[in-house]
Amino acid sequence: MPANLSARLCSFALSLFLIAFALPAFAGPFEDAVAKFANDDFSDTEEAIGVVAGSGNKLAFPIISALQDGRLMADPDSKKVYVTGADGKSIDAATGEPVASLPDSASAVRLNNRLRRSVDAALGSLTLQSPDLSTRLQAAQSVFKSHEETALEAVDAALAKETNRSVKAALGEARAAILLFKSDATEVEKLEAVATLKARGDQEALALLTGMGDQPASVTKAAASAIGSIQSSLAVWSTVQNAWYGLSLGSVLLLAAIGLAITFGVMGVINMAHGEMVMIGAYTTFVVQEVIRTRYPGLFDYSLLIAVPLAFLVAGAIGVLIERSIIRFLYGRPLETLLATWGLSLVLQQAVRTMFGPTNREVGNPSWMSGAFELGQITITYNRLWILLFTLAVFAILLAMLRYTALGLEMRAVTQNRRMAASMGIATSRVDALTFGLGSGIAGIAGVALSQIDNVSPNLGQSYIIDSFMVVVFGGVGNLWGTLVGAFTLGIANKFLEPVAGAVLGKIAILVLIILFIQKRPRGLFALKGRAVEA
Amino acid sequence: MTPHMLTRSLDRSATIFLLVVAALGVLIPLSNLLLPAGSFLQVPTYLVALWGKYVCYAILALSIDLIWGYCGILSLGHGAFFALGGYAMGMYLMRQIGTRGVYGNPILPDFMVFLNWQKLPWYWYGFDMFWFAALMVLFVPGLLAFCFGWLAFRSRVTGVYLSIITQAMTYALLLAFFRNDFGFGGNNGLTDFKDILGFNVQAEGTRAALFALSCLALIAGFLICRAIVSSKLGKVLIAVRDAESRTRFLGYRVESYKLFVFTVSACMAGVAGALYVPQVGIINPSEFAPGNSIEAVIWVAVGGRGTLVGAALGAVVVNYAKTFFTSGMLAPYWLFMLGALFILVTLLLPKGIVGTFNAWWDQSKEKRTAAAAASAAAEDGVTEPKMAE
Numbered sequence: 038m039p040a041n042l043s044a045r046l047c048s049f050a051l052s053l054f055l056i057a058f059a060l061p062a063f064a065g066p067f068e069d070a071v072a073k074f075a076n077d078d079f080s081d082t083e084e085a086i087g088v089v090a091g092s093g094n095k096l097a098f099p100i101i102s103a104l105q106d107g108r109l110m111a112d113p114d115s116k117k118v119y120v121t122g123a124d125g126k127s128i129d130a131a132t133g134e135p136v137a138s139l140p141d142s143a144s145a146v147r148l149n150n151r152l153r154r155s156v157d158a159a160l161g162s163l164t165l166q167s168p169d170l171s172t173r174l175q176a177a178q179s180v181f182k183s184h185e186e187t188a189l190e191a192v193d194a195a196l197a198k199e200t201n202r203s204v205k206a207a208l209g210e211a212r213a214a215i216l217l218f219k220s221d222a223t224e225v226e227k228l229e230a231v232a233t234l235k236a237r238g239d240q241e242a243l244a245l246l247t248g249m250g251d252q253p254a255s256v257t258k259a260a261a262s263a264i265g266s267i268q269s270s271l272a273v274w275s276t277v278q279n280a281w282y283g284l285s286l287g288s289v290l291l292l293a294a295i296g297l298a299i300t301f302g303v304m305g306v307i308n309m310a311h312g313e314m315v316m317i318g319a320y321t322t323f324v325v326q327e328v329i330r331t332r333y334p335g336l337f338d339y340s341l342l343i344a345v346p347l348a349f350l351v352a353g354a355i356g357v358l359i360e361r362s363i364i365r366f367l368y369g370r371p372l373e374t375l376l377a378t379w380g381l382s383l384v385l386q387q388a389v390r391t392m393f394g395p396t397n398r399e400v401g402n403p404s405w406m407s408g409a410f411e412l413g414q415i416t417i418t419y420n421r422l423w424i425l426l427f428t429l430a431v432f433a434i435l436l437a438m439l440r441y442t443a444l445g446l447e448m449r450a451v452t453q454n455r456r457m458a459a460s461m462g463i464a465t466s467r468v469d470a471l472t473f474g475l476g477s478g479i480a481g482i483a484g485v486a487l488s489q490i491d492n493v494s495p496n497l498g499q500s501y502i503i504d505s506f507m508v509v510v511f512g513g514v515g516n517l518w519g520t521l522v523g524a525f526t527l528g529i530a531n532k533f534l535e536p537v538a539g540a541v542l543g544k545i546a547i548l549v550l551i552i553l554f555i556q557k558r559p560r561g562l563f564a565l566k567g568r569a570v571e572a
Numbered sequence: 573m574t575p576h577m578l579t580r581s582l583d584r585s586a587t588i589f590l591l592v593v594a595a596l597g598v599l600i601p602l603s604n605l606l607l608p609a610g611s612f613l614q615v616p617t618y619l620v621a622l623w624g625k626y627v628c629y630a631i632l633a634l635s636i637d638l639i640w641g642y643c644g645i646l647s648l649g650h651g652a653f654f655a656l657g658g659y660a661m662g663m664y665l666m667r668q669i670g671t672r673g674v675y676g677n678p679i680l681p682d683f684m685v686f687l688n689w690q691k692l693p694w695y696w697y698g699f700d701m702f703w704f705a706a707l708m709v710l711f712v713p714g715l716l717a718f719c720f721g722w723l724a725f726r727s728r729v730t731g732v733y734l735s736i737i738t739q740a741m742t743y744a745l746l747l748a749f750f751r752n753d754f755g756f757g758g759n760n761g762l763t764d765f766k767d768i769l770g771f772n773v774q775a776e777g778t779r780a781a782l783f784a785l786s787c788l789a790l791i792a793g794f795l796i797c798r799a800i801v802s803s804k805l806g807k808v809l810i811a812v813r814d815a816e817s818r819t820r821f822l823g824y825r826v827e828s829y830k831l832f833v834f835t836v837s838a839c840m841a842g843v844a845g846a847l848y849v850p851q852v853g854i855i856n857p858s859e860f861a862p863g864n865s866i867e868a869v870i871w872v873a874v875g876g877r878g879t880l881v882g883a884a885l886g887a888v889v890v891n892y893a894k895t896f897f898t899s900g901m902l903a904p905y906w907l908f909m910l911g912a913l914f915i916l917v918t919l920l921l922p923k924g925i926v927g928t929f930n931a932w933w934d935q936s937k938e939k940r941t942a943a944a945a946a947s948a949a950a951e952d953g954v955t956e957p958k959m960a961e
Binding site for chain 1: 640646648720723724726727728729730731732735736737739740741744747748750751862866869870873904905907908910911912913914917918919922
């Protein structure tokens with residue numbers, strides 16, 4: 038192909054000329070290397086990759102990653118090289134200045150398999166030394182996972198420059214992982230690697246140690262002891278993790294059940310519409326957030342603080358209304374109350390479905406509730422943590438209210454002996470209405486919290502109602518401590534059964550256990566002492 | 573059962589009820605099969621299946637009324653017994669499909685082939701025989717009720733506690749039957765039935781026969797319930813309902829009575845489920861949903877708790893309303909109506925339709941008797957008590 042040959046010769050001469058005479062003051066090794074991409078020669082490209090990656094120029098990363106994605110365009114005529122971004126805009130690879138349009142003769146720089154490997158290695162080392170801390174950390178972790186021998190040099194280089202403690206640790210672990218699998222690493226190096234992995238002590242380290250294949254005897258022995266120690270520490274952490282999940286589930290159960298415990302405990306009323314009060318609380322949160330989004334976007338982080346009292350008032354008012362209009366006519370007929378409130382729950386669900394539509398509504402997390410932090414080997418999300426704290430706060434306030442306020446005193450009196458309380462001048466019907474309102478209001482508050490971790494839909498309440506009943510029945514009626522213990526016991530038991538039996542079977546097992554438990558203690562864990570034959 | 577006992581146990585409303593059910597059981601199938609299609613008096617096949625469903629619900633309602641109306645046990649998990657009976661029948665029907673399934677496996681039902689199971693699980697053995705399946709329809713719900721009741725009644729779990737744990741029971745079963753590895757078809761349940769005892773389940777004749785059988789089962793169930801509640805045993809049950817502790821103090825073993833009636837009731841619910849499945853053509857885990865069981869309780873409440881006739885009537889009325897309203901423009905409002913029904917019936921009509929009617933009838937009869945006695949006394953100057961009927 039004489040035309041091609043002459044063009045190449047021409048361009049070669051031209052580039053020689055350019056380098057030698059035209060731009061001696063501007064062309065550094067980086068610019069030279071970049072120009073080599075335009076030669077369309079694999080060995081030149083390889084050289085260019087090496088020089089660019091080692092240059093420390095801020096354009097190095099965009100160039101190499103563009104090369105990997107086929108976005109590095111070279112014009113063989115002008116020897117200019119361009120980086121086309123994902124958005125279609127191009128910059129000059131040598132200078133970083135934007136270019137309006139690419140010349141027609143520009144085409145993507147070609148790669149072969151050998152070059153692709155060096156591109157990957159170059160990218161790895163580039164990201165390992167990226168100025169961004171999280172990029173470096175991520176790069177080190179991905180090297181740890183792939184533990185490719187080729188990355189060793191890059192890791193060593195990065196390790197020498199690294200100053201951040203956590204990235205340094207990650208790089209050390211990545212290095213250990215590489216050495217462990219490197220066939221020509223010395224025994225001392227391998228022993229050190231095993232020690233590093235042992236210190237890391239997580240599931241991935243365990244996987245590397247168990248899958249490392251043939252090793253010298255001393256390394257195998259050290260690895261075996263490391264595996265043992267990692268496994269036992271992992272077992273401890275998984276117990277801690279389960280306990281945390283259990284506490285979290287328990288707090289949700291407690292929040293949902295606590296209002297039920299009050300109405301059931303004081304009034305002996307089974308409120309099947311309790312779950313709908315939770316749902317109303319969740320929808321109140323939704324409405325509050327909608328208003329804030331459209332009118333006062335700056336207040337979004339405070340939306341939950343506004344929603345909590347509002348949900349209490351809305352759900353509480355509906356509760357009082359229900360008590361006055363339906364439930365008070367059914368006292369002494371608990372089974373009928375159960376049916377009437379079930380009907381009420383259908384009506385409320387359908388009303389919400391008509392008003393807000395049957396689909397899930399989006400309730401956002403404020404910034405202080407999103408995200409997570411690591412504690413040892415477990416991850417704790419902020420929303421779960423806040424809900425746990427919130428639940429305990431609600432519980433404490435409720436307990437204080439029952440103990441120190443006049444209404445609390447009256448409620449306790451009515452719980453213990455309704456007729457005696459009435460004889461002592463307590464207006465039991467007023468106490469009933471307020472109690473029902475209080476229970477419903479707390480369900481509304483629970484709805485605010487649950488809206489953060491569950492779908493806000495008309496069926497929200499239904500998914501909690503059976504669990505809440507289980508908590509109340511298990512804990513015992515008329516005793517808030519029983520509800521607390523019941524909720525956390527069920528939550529933790531559920532989460533410890535889950536890994537053994539699976540989520541659904543675990544839940545079934547819990548239900549069966551409760552049914553059996555009721556046989557033993559028909560009045561729950563903490564039954565009220567009394568002489569009544571029939572409750 | 574002697575003829576004397578039978579007549580004594582049947583009052584006016586019971587006689588009317590039995591006559592009506594028997595007439596429906598004969599006339600609807602005959603009209604469906606004999607009259608030409610499209611004729612004014614001909615009952616279309618889809619209506620036969622629909623009314624067959626109502627009759628099955630009526631049997632379920634009877635079984636609930638037996639324990640709730642006469643013994644004060646409010647079970648919120650009776651749908652579980654109904655569904656278990658249905659599954660037993662469904663398993664028989666699945667085995668009858670044989671090689672006509674999609675995968676053509678002569679032994680394994682389609683869903684097992686799909687899940688790559690190699691052999692039939694042990695609990696499916698025997699369900700290829702009708703007599704075995706029919707036995708299981710009674711035995712499985714009965715056994716569950718017996719075990720559950722034995723545990724619950726002996727430890728004196730009563731009232732709302734019992735209601736809640738029966739609800740937990742059906743909820744646990746719901747979760748279990750949703751699982752694929754439980755071996756009952758998981759989410760999809762059992763369906764695509766071909767034939768029952770050699771007759772095509774889709775055929776008009778089979779549907780008519782199933783309807784007649786359902787009516788027969790309703791009559792039989794009604795007579796059994798009547799026999800129980802009007803016997804001496806029934807008197808004890810009513811005593812348990814009204815004052816459980818007092819009955820116990822009088823020396824009756826309350827738990828045994830409760831256990832007996834609970835088990836009988838569960839068996840009845842199982843039969844209802846077994847008749848329901850071939851007529852509806854599917855059984856799936858949603859039948860275990862706690863909501864279904866509660867809805868069945870409201871049928872009884874609407875019709876009249878503790879009247880038996882009312883329970884069956886309530887089941888038919890509520891379900892007819894459900895069909896009527898959920899198929900028309902009013903569909904979005906059905907749940908409002910159902911909810912309102914729960915509330916209004918418990919508030920305003922605690923005795924239900926039949927109970928309220930009976931009370932009104934008795935009252936007006938008393939008045940008439942009193943008026944007649946008064947006029948007779950005025951004429952003769954002597955008061956002579958008149959025998960009522």
